[in-house]
Amino acid sequence: MNRNSLNRYLTYKVRSGFAVLFFLTGCLALVFLSPQTALAAGFIFRLEIPHEPSFPNNAGTKLRSFGCFSAYDGTPLNCGFSLTVTGLKSPANDIANNGGHVHDANRPLVLNRGKLEYLADQDPARLSVRGTTLGTPPLIYAEVTHKLPEVSGKIETVATVTTPYGWVCAGGCFTRTSWRKIITYDVGIRGLVKLPGPLNTENPATAAGDYIKVRGGTDTHPEGSFGTPFALDALKNIAKKYKKARGRALSINDMSLPKGGLFDYRATWKPDHNTHRRGKDGDINQDGLRCLPDKDLREAIDAVIKPPSKGKTRLHCESGGRKHIDLEPF
Amino acid sequence: MYRTTWMPVHSKEKFIGKIFSLLVIVVINLSTSLTAMAVGLIPVPTLKNVTTQASATYDPVKQWYSYHYSVDNPATNTGEIWDIKVDISRRFIGGSVRLNPNGLTIPLGATTSTFIEELADYKPPLGFPLNQSVISIGQRVPAGWAGGFGRDGYAGFHTRSNVAGIVPSANLGGFVLISPGLPTIRKMQIIPDWMLVVPNLDEVTEAEKQQAGDIERKIIFHTHTLGPAGVTNFGGFSHWNLLRDDIEKAVTLGWVPDTALAGTIRTKLAFARKALDAQDGTLAKSRLQTLLATMQAVTPGQKIRREAYDLIVLNIQSLLKHTANTPIPFEPAYSLTPPTSTLSLGKRQTLIARAFNVAFNNAPIPSEFFEARITEGPHIGMSWFLQTDANGEAPFSYVGKKVGKDHIIISRPLGLLKKKPVMLAFTGNLNTLAAGGLCWADHHWVEGRREPFWRKPR
Numbered sequence: 001m002n003r004n005s006l007n008r009y010l011t012y013k014v015r016s017g018f019a020v021l022f023f024l025t026g027c028l029a030l031v032f033l034s035p036q037t038a039l040a041a042g043f044i045f046r047l048e049i050p051h052e053p054s055f056p057n058n059a060g061t062k063l064r065s066f067g068c069f070s071a072y073d074g075t076p077l078n079c080g081f082s083l084t085v086t087g088l089k090s091p092a093n094d095i096a097n098n099g100g101h102v103h104d105a106n107r108p109l110v111l112n113r114g115k116l117e118y119l120a121d122q123d124p125a126r127l128s129v130r131g132t133t134l135g136t137p138p139l140i141y142a143e144v145t146h147k148l149p150e151v152s153g154k155i156e157t158v159a160t161v162t163t164p165y166g167w168v169c170a171g172g173c174f175t176r177t178s179w180r181k182i183i184t185y186d187v188g189i190r191g192l193v194k195l196p197g198p199l200n201t202e203n204p205a206t207a208a209g210d211y212i213k214v215r216g217g218t219d220t221h222p223e224g225s226f227g228t229p230f231a232l233d234a235l236k237n238i239a240k241k242y243k244k245a246r247g248r249a250l251s252i253n254d255m256s257l258p259k260g261g262l263f264d265y266r267a268t269w270k271p272d273h274n275t276h277r278r279g280k281d282g283d284i285n286q287d288g289l290r291c292l293p294d295k296d297l298r299e300a301i302d303a304v305i306k307p308p309s310k311g312k313t314r315l316h317c318e319s320g321g322r323k324h325i326d327l328e329p330f
Numbered sequence: 331m332y333r334t335t336w337m338p339v340h341s342k343e344k345f346i347g348k349i350f351s352l353l354v355i356v357v358i359n360l361s362t363s364l365t366a367m368a369v370g371l372i373p374v375p376t377l378k379n380v381t382t383q384a385s386a387t388y389d390p391v392k393q394w395y396s397y398h399y400s401v402d403n404p405a406t407n408t409g410e411i412w413d414i415k416v417d418i419s420r421r422f423i424g425g426s427v428r429l430n431p432n433g434l435t436i437p438l439g440a441t442t443s444t445f446i447e448e449l450a451d452y453k454p455p456l457g458f459p460l461n462q463s464v465i466s467i468g469q470r471v472p473a474g475w476a477g478g479f480g481r482d483g484y485a486g487f488h489t490r491s492n493v494a495g496i497v498p499s500a501n502l503g504g505f506v507l508i509s510p511g512l513p514t515i516r517k518m519q520i521i522p523d524w525m526l527v528v529p530n531l532d533e534v535t536e537a538e539k540q541q542a543g544d545i546e547r548k549i550i551f552h553t554h555t556l557g558p559a560g561v562t563n564f565g566g567f568s569h570w571n572l573l574r575d576d577i578e579k580a581v582t583l584g585w586v587p588d589t590a591l592a593g594t595i596r597t598k599l600a601f602a603r604k605a606l607d608a609q610d611g612t613l614a615k616s617r618l619q620t621l622l623a624t625m626q627a628v629t630p631g632q633k634i635r636r637e638a639y640d641l642i643v644l645n646i647q648s649l650l651k652h653t654a655n656t657p658i659p660f661e662p663a664y665s666l667t668p669p670t671s672t673l674s675l676g677k678r679q680t681l682i683a684r685a686f687n688v689a690f691n692n693a694p695i696p697s698e699f700f701e702a703r704i705t706e707g708p709h710i711g712m713s714w715f716l717q718t719d720a721n722g723e724a725p726f727s728y729v730g731k732k733v734g735k736d737h738i739i740i741s742r743p744l745g746l747l748k749k750k751p752v753m754l755a756f757t758g759n760l761n762t763l764a765a766g767g768l769c770w771a772d773h774h775w776v777e778g779r780r781e782p783f784w785r786k787p788r
Contacts, residue, residue, distance in 0.1 A: 230455060237456055245476055246491060247440030274532040283531075289491055292372075292525060295412060296439055296476070296491045302413075303480035304456060312539035313546055316526040319371055324531045326539065329455070 062148060062185060066161055067141035068133040071170045076140035080162040082130035083144050085109045089154035089184055095223060099152030099188055100257035103220040103267040108149040133161070150277075151269065152188035152261030159183065188259025192226040192279040195235065195255060211243035212236060213251040215285075220267035225255045227279040231327035234305050235282055238325070241300035250297075251285035275324075284323035291317030305330060369541040371529070375409030375522040377551045382520070383503075384556040386513045386640040388647070392433070394468075394510055395644065397556050399487075400503030401520060403496045409522025409549065412488055412495035416507060417517040418465045419483025420560030429510040429562060430699055431715055434468030439476040439490050446715060452481055453711040465511045465558045472504035484519065495523055511558025512648055513641045514572060515579050520551040554583055556637050562699075565652025570603055573645045577638075585638035594624060595642065611655045618653075622646045662695055663688045666702070666740050673730055680727040683740045685718050694722025700740045702726055707736030716740075 068079030089097045092104060101107065109127055133142045146157065161179045163169055174180035195214055212235070214225050227235070239250035256279040257263055263276040275281040284297065291297075301315050305327070314326050368374070381402045388395050403411050434445040445466055452458055458481050467485050469477035474493035479485040487505045489495045496502045526542035528534050561569050577586075577595055586592040602617035622643065630639040665684045673679055683702060685695040696718055703713040709732060716724035730736075 233456055237451060240451060241438070241478070244441045244443060245439035245478075272532060274534070292527060293492045295489055295493075298525070299413070299476070299478060299486065299488045302482075302486070303478055306480050306482040309547070311543050312536070313526050313542035316370075316528060316531065316534055316539070316542065318531045319527055319529050322531050324534075 062146045064144045064146065064159065065141045066133050066144070066159070068161060068163070076134060077164055077167065078132045078134040079164055080130065080132055081142060082128060082158075082160045083146075084129075084158045084160075085127035085146070086156045086158055086182075089156050095258055097154045099154075099259045099261060100221055100223050100226075101151060101153065101264075101267075102222060106269060107153070108151055108269055109155050110147055110149060146185070148185060148187050150262040150271070151264075152257060152259035155185045155187060157183050157185070186259075188261060189256075189278055191228065192256060192258060192260055193229055193232055194223070194258070195225040195227060195232050195252060210249045212239040213249045213285075215251075215253045218265070221257060221263070221265060223258050224263065224265070225252060226258050226260070227255045227282065227327065230329050231255070231280050231282070234327050235325070237304045238297075238300045241303055242297055245296035245300060248287065251287045253283035253285050255279065255282045275326075280326065280328045282325045282327055284325060286321050286323070290321035291315075291323040292321075294323065297323065301325060369538050369545065370526040372524055372527045373408070374545055375407070375524055375549060377403075377407050377409035377411070377520065377522040377549060379404050379406070380411070380520045380551045380553070382518060382553055382555055383636065384640075385636050386556050386644055388644055393430075394434075394508050395513060395558060397507040397509070397513070397558065398503070399505040399507075399555065400501060401496055401505070402501040403498050405499035407498045407522075409524070410495045410497045411520055412523040413519075413521035414487045414505060415484040415519040415521065416486075416555060416557045417483060418467055418479060418485045418507070418509075418511075418558060419462055420465050421462060429466045429558075430717065431466035434466055434508060436467070436469050436477045436479075437471050438478055448479065450711070450713065456481065458483070465509055465560055467511075467558065468508035470504070470506035470508070472502060475505070507557060509558035512561055512564065512569065512572075513556050513644050514559035514561075515554055515576050515583070515637075515641070516557030518553045518555040518557075520553065522549050522551075524549055554579075556641060564648050565654065567606075569645070569649060569652070570606060573642070573649070574599060574603070576641055576645075580638040580641060585635040585641075586633070587635075588633035591628065591633050595621065598624060606653065609656075611653050615650050615653055615655075618646055618650055622650070662686070662698075663692075664700075664740060666738065675730055675733065678727050678729045680725055681738065683716055683718070683724045683726070685722045685724075694718070694720070696720045696722060698722070698724075700724060702738055702740045704736045704738050708732035708734035709736050 064083060066079075066081040066083075068077040068081075069075065070077055087109065088104065088107065092098055093102070098104065129144055131142055134140060148155070159181050160174070163177045168176050169179055172179055195212075217223060235250075235252065239252075242248075242250045254263060254265060254273060254276055256276050260277050260279055262269070262271055263273040264270055266272045273281075276283075284291075298315055305314055311330065312326065316324055316326075318324070381404075383400045383402075385398050386395050387398075397416075399414070399416070401411060401414060403409075431445045431449070435442050436445060436448055438448075445468060449464070458464070462483060464479055464483055464485070467479065469485065469487070471477050471487055474490055475487050476490050477485065477487055485507060524545065526534070526538065526545075528538070559572055561572050563569060577592075577599065580586055581592045586595070598617065598621040602614045602621065605611075605613035605617055625639065625643050625646065628634055628639070630636040663686055665686075667682050667684070671679055681702070683700050685698040685700075686692045687695055698718040700716040700718075701713055702716060704710050709728065709730070712728060714726040716726055718724045
């Protein structure tokens with residue numbers, strides 16, 4: 001058992017009323033070494049798992065709890081704590097970390113560029129909060145909520161707990177009087193797959209035999225053609241039928257970023273594509289034919305993903321001619 | 331933390347509150363239906379009183395029925411017809427067809443494809459719904475139109491891109507379905523041109539998509555027409571039953587306006603069926619001949635519509651041809667060999683599907699149609715349409731291109747499983763007849779796990 005897990009174990013035991021047994025066995029030495037020993041604890045009610053993907057939307061809220069207890073008898077102590085969002089996990093140019101956004105200025109790390117939410121002492125500039133662990137009675141811990149952004153990527157936070165004056169840390173310590181942990185939130189959708197295309201770009205020289213063409217990457221979003229396996233299957237089948245009907249490959253534009261989430265194709269961190277977040281939407285290039293008269297496309301979509309007796313439309317058009325397919329499973 | 335506060339309410343207030351709630355619900359429903367008809371930039375079209383005509387002919391050489399359709403769009407409509415669909419679905423396990431699909435082609439627009447090639451595109455998870463497939467069809471289309479079929483079980487005729495459909499006050503024919511399937515009464519959908527068109531795609535809401543889906547369904551004109559049936563045992567009881575049921579339906583649909591004629595048809599068919607039930611196929615056919623004579627004395631028109639006429643005459647002719655004079659005990663059974671095999675990559679494996687009559691000295695059953703399909707393994711989705719030869723055998727083969735173990739089943743519809751009516755009813759339409767396992771090894775021979783490959787139809 002490492003120090004960290006021991007720490008959590010101790011916290012649980014203390015709160016469960018086994019403090020006496022614990023002190024008689026495990027912490028006797030510490031007690032002798034230091035007349036006033038504190039135990040700083042990370043998570044009491046909810047154990048956060050680093051790298052756990054989180055759905056990037058308004059509901060993506062992470063709750064962190066801070067508690068601090070005496071190693072003698074489990075009495076809650078009023079320790080200091082802080083939580084700081086430090087930024088994107090390094091290296092930031094790795095697509096696994098940046099979620100497919102290669103335009104990092106002003107990247108939102110909290111929903112809508114908001115703040116961490118805590119009762120007091122907020123520091124919007126640093127995306128940081130600090131306070132003490134004893135809340136309003138009977139609360140014996142402090143809670144901080146981190147509303148995750150709609151943008152995918154790996155966000156790092158640093159949590160620190162410091163002992164009250166005269167106490168020292170008993171386990172999993174960062175310094176003699178503090179405990180610290182770096183936690184990464186992997187914000188994104190799991191399981192999106194890249195739509196295969198010739199060289200991931202439209203290449204007239206090789207595209208003659210293809211039934212599907214895929215958008216070229218942009219500087220700010222080099223990988224924008226990811227989707228769920230179902231969506232990709234559907235799109236391929238639609239493209240095959242379209243090729244037979246029209247004699248041309250289906251030219252696919254934006255789908256989703258590698259980890260989904262907000263797809264700001266204008267690189268503004270605003271929802272330019274309101275959908276395209278879950279790998280279930282695809283834009284089709286006009287390729288010389290506007291949306292409304294493209295009946296071959298309509299028929300291909302109908303044949304492959306005919307809406308059930310109740311359901312929404314699958315293909316919709318923009319008055320300017322753009323085409324959009326909803327590829328959600330039926 | 332949210333705090334809720336409650337206070338007592340006088341019963342009268344409660345009553346008023348309920349009335350108000352009902353009013354709100356009514357208003358909401360009304361407004362929902364109104365807004366549902368106004369989503370997007372394109373006005374919702376009207377399509378009513380569309381008239382369709384269908385006729386059927388039989389090609390005895392190819393043993394195909396051709397179904398000809400024409401559609402008339404009244405001037406009072408605003409909708410332009412761009413898609414015409416005919417139900418060709420069939421209830422079936424295995425996603426397969428029984429009727430011979432060889433030679434049937436579908437004009438898809440830029441290319442023409444075979445029915446078999448098109449069917450092969452429908453694989454899980456985008457295959458047909460469970461227990462459902464489509465009947466073998468080919469199509470012919472008027473200029474500017476294309477054909478095809480979808481996983482909803484409908485064959486479609488649709489205008490090609492940039493081609494106008496059937497506008498109000500116009501009429502168009504030349505839509506043809508070709509199939510070995512006998513005539514039956516099928517659902518038909520006539521679909522006007524409409525789409526959800528919005529100023530900005532990125533602002534479309536889920537509610538708008540839902541409304542658009544509702545509109546797409548509401549504007550479809552539904553009717554009935556002639557189309558191919560899924561019955562496969564021509565001359566069998568299910569064929570007789572289908573004709574009987576179709577005649578009733580045709581009368582209900584008004585296809586036989588002359589009630590006296592309708593009564594005569596019903597009576598004479600029932601009389602012939604009585605002989606069949608008494609195991610006297612010769613007498614049954616003799617009585618069918620009198621019904622045929624009755625029909626041939628009538629001219630399609632006021633007394634009977636062309637659809638009903640062709641439906642009845644063509645089915646009677648098929649019954650006369652296929653109903654056995656003396657019923658022979660018939661209990662078909664099927665096998666697939668070898669049961670297991672292990673081959674190296676790139677080798678070709680030949681399998682043989684056999685059909686034989688266990689109720690009659692295991693006599694081979696010629697001209698039986700099967701579908702063999704790989705249902706699991708690296709070559710999943712591969713399928714073959716087979717017909718047994720004079721020895722009751724249908725060989726097929728394929729080359730192993732990927733490492734792994736394939737499970738193959740052969741399947742056919744229930745119609746021919748005559749001797750086990752109780753078991754059939756119990757098992758619904760279970761149709762797996764035999765299965766084999768093939769194992770492809772990449773470097774050397776490996777021992778394949780033996781799989782149960784054969785079981786009787788349940």
